[in-house]
Amino acid sequence: MASDGSGLLVIERILRDRHSIWQQVVEERELNALTGRMLAASAIALACYGAVLGAFHSFLMALTSAVKLPLLFLVTLAICLPTLYLFNLVFGARLSIRQALAMVMVAITVISMLAVAFAPISLFFLITAPDYSFFKLLNVAILTLSAFVGLKFLTGGMQVLNEHGLLTTAPPQQVPQQVPAQVPAGAAEVTAPAVPVPATVAANGDGRPQVAAPVPVAAGPAPVAAPVAPQLPPYPQPLHQLPPGYRQQQPGARVAAGGQRPASMTLLYIWILLFGFVGTQLAWTLRPFFGDPGQDFAFFRSIEGNFYAEILNTIASL
Structure with a gap:
């Protein structure tokens, strides 16, 4: 898809043509504009879904939740x-x-759009089965x-x-070595014409000189140029147009030994857990x-307990 998308349509580009998003991040091309569009789309979608959450209590709670839900995700992003x-x-x-921010904003945009897509279902149960727990x-x-x-x-x-080698250390530059041309196996040898050797003069028994005939000496086989290997297309190319195995041949690309993932990918999963813990604790702090x-409207509640204990208590109350 050639266009970058604007406003809420950026989610359509992410879902339909995510390879162009990854390519744009790899090239670090117009990331500020892309990140700004994802930020605007996420804030609008989360505000709409937050209004649905707060509508269970009152109109004023719907307004405050519409502000606090986008704030929850953005503050968690700023912390992590x-x-x-x-x-x-x-x-x-x-x-x-900028690349790290763009990648995380892709995840937040997907989360916010999926949440707002579930908003009609949440409204349906709010109207037909208004049970708080x-x-x-x-x-x-x-x-x-x-x-x-979104995290997937x-x-x-x-x-x-x-x-594409962005999560690994750049390898040292290697100077290409000159390899002497070799004759391929089975190829016919090309011989140069015979070079005559000067005749020698010797004396016969009668005193007359005897001239020895020239002895042809064959020159060695002439060198044959080695076949030229086909050149791969220049980097970068659109990901969906690369030939099979091309991405693994990029300079600096990861070479996994024994099928092991690099340390940066392992740390990514650890960071995702950290993002979840920070987000849930911040959500508990910003509640309700x-x-x-059964309680009056309040912009914030007193900090007591934690998110996970509240979820267990809610399940027990059903």
Whole structure:
């Protein structure tokens, strides 16, 4: 897809033509504009879904949740992005801060769009079965599923960057060595014409000179040029146009020994867990998002307990 997409349509490009997104990140081309569009689309989608969450309590709670849900994701990103960037630097990755930000914003955009796609289902249960505990668990499950899909996009994009050598240390430049041409096996030898050797003069018994005939000496086989190997297309190429095995032949590309993933990919999964823990704790700090109908409106609640204990208590109350 040639166009970069604008506004909410950026999610269509991510879902339909994600290879062009990865290619744009690899080339570091117009990342500021792409990141800005993803940021705007995510904020709008999360605000709409936050309004659905708060609608269970009151109109005022819907407005505050529409502000707090985008804030939750953006503050979590601001807290965790430096860790992801420094993790990659420590282990020799060549990923820039703009590339790291763009990759995480792809995941957040997918999460926000999937969440807002579930908004009609959440509204349906809000109208037909207005049970606070069930409504809260339903939306936690929706956000968890959306986060799982979005983070799968993140890991898939990082694997593409890894194949292009951005998550590994750049190898030293190698000077090409001159290899002498060799005659291919089975090829006919090309011989040069015989070079005559000067005749020698010897005395016969009667005193007359005897001239020896010239002895032809064959020259060695003439060198034959070695066959020229076909050249691969120049880097970078669109990912979907690369020939099979080309990405593994890029200079600096990962060569996995024994099928092991590089340390930067392992740290990515650790960072995802960190992102989840920070996000859930921040969500507990910014609560309420749903609003218990048995309590008055409050912009924030007092910090007590934790997110996971609250989920267990909610399941027990069903």
